Amino acid sequence: MADLKVVARNQITKENQVLRQILGICSSLAVTNLMMNSLVMGLGVAFVTGLSSFTISLLNKLIPQRIRMLIQTFVIAFYVILVNLFLQAYMPDISKQLGPYVGLIITNCIIMGRAEAFAAQNPPLPALVDGFFSGIGYLLVLLVISFIREFLGFGTLFGIDLGLNFTRWTLMVMPPAAFFVIAILIWFTSARTIKAEQKERSS
Amino acid sequence: MAPNISPLVIFIASIFTSNMVLANFLGMCSYLAISSEYKTASGLGKAVTLVLIITNVANWAIYHYVIEPLGLEYLQYIIFIMVIAAIVQILELFMDRYMPDLHANLGVFLPLITVNCAILGATLFQVIRNYSFLQTLLFNLGSGIGWWMAIIMLAAIREKMGKAKLPPGLAGPGIAFLITGIMALAFVGFSGIFPVQ
Amino acid sequence: MDKSYTYTLIFMVLVSMILTSILAVSNAAFLPTINANAWKAEQEAILDAFGITVDNPEDFFEKNVKEKDFGVVKGFELTGDLEAYALPFEGAGLWGTIRGYLALDKDLDEILGITFTDQSETPGLGGRIEEPQFRDQFRQVVFKPLKYDSELQAITGATQTSNSVLRIINNFYDQVLPKLEVN
Numbered sequence: 001m002a003d004l005k006v007v008a009r010n011q012i013t014k015e016n017q018v019l020r021q022i023l024g025i026c027s028s029l030a031v032t033n034l035m036m037n038s039l040v041m042g043l044g045v046a047f048v049t050g051l052s053s054f055t056i057s058l059l060n061k062l063i064p065q066r067i068r069m070l071i072q073t074f075v076i077a078f079y080v081i082l083v084n085l086f087l088q089a090y091m092p093d094i095s096k097q098l099g100p101y102v103g104l105i106i107t108n109c110i111i112m113g114r115a116e117a118f119a120a121q122n123p124p125l126p127a128l129v130d131g132f133f134s135g136i137g138y139l140l141v142l143l144v145i146s147f148i149r150e151f152l153g154f155g156t157l158f159g160i161d162l163g164l165n166f167t168r169w170t171l172m173v174m175p176p177a178a179f180f181v182i183a184i185l186i187w188f189t190s191a192r193t194i195k196a197e198q199k200e201r202s203s
Numbered sequence: 204m205a206p207n208i209s210p211l212v213i214f215i216a217s218i219f220t221s222n223m224v225l226a227n228f229l230g231m232c233s234y235l236a237i238s239s240e241y242k243t244a245s246g247l248g249k250a251v252t253l254v255l256i257i258t259n260v261a262n263w264a265i266y267h268y269v270i271e272p273l274g275l276e277y278l279q280y281i282i283f284i285m286v287i288a289a290i291v292q293i294l295e296l297f298m299d300r301y302m303p304d305l306h307a308n309l310g311v312f313l314p315l316i317t318v319n320c321a322i323l324g325a326t327l328f329q330v331i332r333n334y335s336f337l338q339t340l341l342f343n344l345g346s347g348i349g350w351w352m353a354i355i356m357l358a359a360i361r362e363k364m365g366k367a368k369l370p371p372g373l374a375g376p377g378i379a380f381l382i383t384g385i386m387a388l389a390f391v392g393f394s395g396i397f398p399v400q
Numbered sequence: 401m402d403k404s405y406t407y408t409l410i411f412m413v414l415v416s417m418i419l420t421s422i423l424a425v426s427n428a429a430f431l432p433t434i435n436a437n438a439w440k441a442e443q444e445a446i447l448d449a450f451g452i453t454v455d456n457p458e459d460f461f462e463k464n465v466k467e468k469d470f471g472v473v474k475g476f477e478l479t480g481d482l483e484a485y486a487l488p489f490e491g492a493g494l495w496g497t498i499r500g501y502l503a504l505d506k507d508l509d510e511i512l513g514i515t516f517t518d519q520s521e522t523p524g525l526g527g528r529i530e531e532p533q534f535r536d537q538f539r540q541v542v543f544k545p546l547k548y549d550s551e552l553q554a555i556t557g558a559t560q561t562s563n564s565v566l567r568i569i570n571n572f573y574d575q576v577l578p579k580l581e582v583n
Contacts, residue, residue, distance in 0.1 A: 010274075018366050021378045026230040062409040071354065071415060077281040077396045078419045079261040085277065085426055089433040092441060098383060100327035109232045170557065175226050176526065179384030183377050191372030207492040221495070221522070278420065279429040332496035332520050 004129045011133035017110045017139040017180075019189045024110035028142055029178040030101050035150050035158045037140035040087070040094050044102065046135025048079040049111045053119035053131030055079075060120065072115045073106070080105045108133055144180050149173065205335040213338050217345030223321050224353040225387040229270075230321030235352050237378055239365075242359035245351070247316075250309040252347025254316050255325055256340065258290045263339045264327045283326045292319045321350055357382060363373075445515040446476055446486045449503035451539060451565035475501075484512055487576070491568030494560040496520035498529075498568060504543060508577065514538045514569070519561075527560030538569075543577075545570045 024045070031037040037068045055075050056063075063071050066166070085096040085104045095102070114134050119127040150156055153172030155164055171177050223229045230251065237247045270279055292341060295313045295314050298306040325346050329339050360382050369378055443461045447454070454460040468477040468485070476485040483506045490499040499518035504511060516534055521527045528534060537552050546566055548554045554562030 008212045023232060023236060026234070026324075027229050029228040029231070062411065064564045065517065066408055067412060070285075070412075073284055073288065074281065074415065074419060075580040077284055078423065079278060081423055082426060083279055084280070085434075089235065089430045092434075100324060100331060103327050104229075104320050104324055106280055106284055107318050107323050112318055146529060173556075175228065176387035176391065178228070179380045179387055182379035183384060186380065187370075187373045187377040189372075189373070190377060191370070195373045206497040207493075208496075216494070226522070267480075278423060281420075281423075 004072060006135040007126055007130050011130060012137040012140065015135040016141065016189075017134050018115070018138050019104025020193075021110075021188055022089040022186070023113055023114070023183070024108050024138050027101050027104055027108055028138070028145070029175070029182065030034050031098060031140055032146040032178055032181075033153070033173055034097070034148055035143060035146045036094065037097055039139070039144040039158075040104075040156040041098060041101065042088070042135065042142050044080075044083045044122070045105055045108060045138055046132050048076065048083060049107055049114055050128050050132030051079050051115050052076045052111055054124050056119045057122060057127035063068065068120075072112065074088045074110050076115070077106045084119050110138060141185070144185065145178065149177060201202065205333050207337060208338070210335075210337045211340040213334075214235065214341040214345040217342055218352065219390060222349040222387075223263065224350055225344045225383065225390045227324065229324040230319045230350055232234055233312075233315055233319050233377060234350075234357070235341055236381065237315075238354050238357040239361055241355060241358045244276040246308050247312045248347075248351025248354045250312040251316055251319065252307075252349050253320060254262045254291060254313070254322060254348040255343040255350075257294065257320055258287045259325050259329060259339060259343045260336075262286055263329060263334070263336060266330055279330070280323075284323060287322050287326075288305060288317050304376040310324070317382075319364070321346070349398060353383075358388060442517065446501050449513040449515045450478055450482065451485050451500040451503070451513045452478075452482070459531055467582075472576055472579040476569075485582075487572075487580075488531075489568055489572050489576075490518075491564065491571060492559055493519055495522070498564060501571060502569065507581070508580065509543050511541045511543050511569075513539050514547045521561045522558070525555070525558040528555050528558060529561060529565055535558050541572060545573055547564050 013016070015021065018025065018028055024154075029046075031041045052072070052075050056072055059071070066077060080103065083105070084095070087098070087102060110152070114127075114131050118130045122130070145180060149172045151160075151162075152169040155166070155168055217223070222229060224231065224234055233251075265286060266279065267286050270282060272278060275282070293311050295306075295310055298310055298313075325343055329342055334342055357379065360381065364378065365381075373381075373388060384390065404413060409450070439456065443465075444457050446465065447457055448459065452460070460499065464480045465476050465486075467477050468475055470485075470487065473487055475485055478484045480487070484503055484504065485508070486501045486503045490497050491501050492498070497518065498521070500514060500516035502511065503513045514532050516535075519529065521529065534555055541552075546552060546569060548562070548566065
């Protein structure tokens with residue numbers, strides 16, 4: 001069990017898929033205009049990654065090497081379709097907002113990445129934990145980005161108007177801002193990691 | 204039922220005002236990974252354009268003649284991604300056999316493109332917007348050209364930046380995103396350069 | 401660990417069949433809810449166009465709104481305290497078709513409101529036509545060819561989409577309004 005905790009924590013911090021591995025960027029930027037969208041998208045990715053990794057790990061010995069990528073893609077697409085059906089049925093407004101980006105979870109490099117890098121060589125339960133928490137790590141980054149964008153751009157958080165009176169920074173709602181915010185986040189985390197490494201080396 | 208928008212307008216818009224990378228954030232992983240050298244970036248851009256056109260024309264046909272009539276909309280994600288994977292595989296074999304020079308230049312990128320969200324993204328966009336055949340063709344041609352433009356611009360700038368001294372932590376993805384953000388900002392200026400009708 | 405071709409084929413077919421059947425079942429199970437949601441959203445859009453907010457939209461709709469064939473389009477008629485018509489419109493936006501409902505008073509000379517049910521405009525820019533701030537400008541406006549001025553304002557940064565909306569409404573005025581059969 002101690003093993004699993006480490007796996008989970010790593011996915012959120014040291015090996016965060018978005019900020020450290022720079023994966024899963026496409027959708028990260030597209031849905032971060034609103035915090036609610038980020039939350040739903042993040043949970044969707046966590047769910048799909050966890051279950052895909054779990055399923056693939058279960059089938060590990062059975063999958064012929066030749067069609068490995070194909071089967072992985074199939075399993076991932078399977079779970080994404082389930083998530084999409086669920087959203088359409090129970091959260092139709094959000095489903096409309098997320099639009100094609102739910103389908104694009106299939107091509108989200110995080111999921112394929114975890115399937116190849118972890119699920120293929122590990123037992124089902126750790127694969128589930130690793131997959132799920134990689135999605136959570138992704139979710140947290142998305143929430144930070146969308147917090148900045150939604151607050152400055154709309155003055156709301158999760159759609160709730162905070163009633164603060166300041167000129168809305170419309171640029172935050174537009175694509176360029178997503179790039180700038182994530183650039184700054186990556187810069188910040190990279191700089192901290194470099195400093196930490198330097199400290200380790202000198203001590 | 205297709206929208207009454209001129210295919211030419213769609214073509215120009217998909218390059219400038221709704222650029223795949225700079226406005227729709229699609230295809231970022233390979234965009235970032237392969238943009239350190241101009242020549243490779245240009246090769247990837249051309250490969251992406253080629254794959255976009257071929258696979259999405261195929262997906263258009265499959266959607267209108269197979270998926271819709273049979274009511275298989277809920278399976279469309281799987282069908283589309285399988286078609287993309289299959290066509291890319293066939294394309295690679297075809298190029299290897301009959302166009303070895305082209306294969307030497309572009310072939311290595313092809314497997315990478317299968318999971319490029321730009322391809323599936325374009326498919327889903329064209330389905331949502333219910334484009335006609337001609338609109339689909341020009342949409343994908345424009346999207347490919349737009350993606351190619353974005354990546355060669357980034358590569359050209361990064362090659363120059365290779366000699367600059369950056370603050371710690373900014374090198375690599377950090378500066379790439381900043382540059383992309385500025386390009387995206389510039390492209391926003393293209394909105395409204397032509398009337399819709 | 402190299403498996404034979406036959407194994408590969410059988411595995412592929414088996415996996416495809418199992419996964420696809422699960423999806424087919426899920427789809428069938430979810431479909432009623434998804435359709436119910438779509439209809440509910442439609443009802444809410446129509447009531448919003450009329451400018452009506454109630455606690456129970458479905459109940460209110462059942463009691464007071466009926467489908468009505470206007471000849472050139474099929475829309476809805478509101479009866480009760482307020483009498484009005486909701487007519488569907490569609491036209492080209494910047495990116496795709498914009499669809500929605502235009503609510504007109506009984507004499508067809510005043511716009512009560514407008515809602516958009518379908519649009520693929522740029523999120524955060526053209527997509528903002530769905531926001532109440534933009535749509536409320538059309539409430540209780542005399543129905544005649546419109547243009548943007550100090551009273552009716554387009555969305556900053558979304559000129560194309562804003563113009564498309566006016567073009568669609570004006571088109572409706574020119575082409576559809578004359579042909580509407582109210583009886």
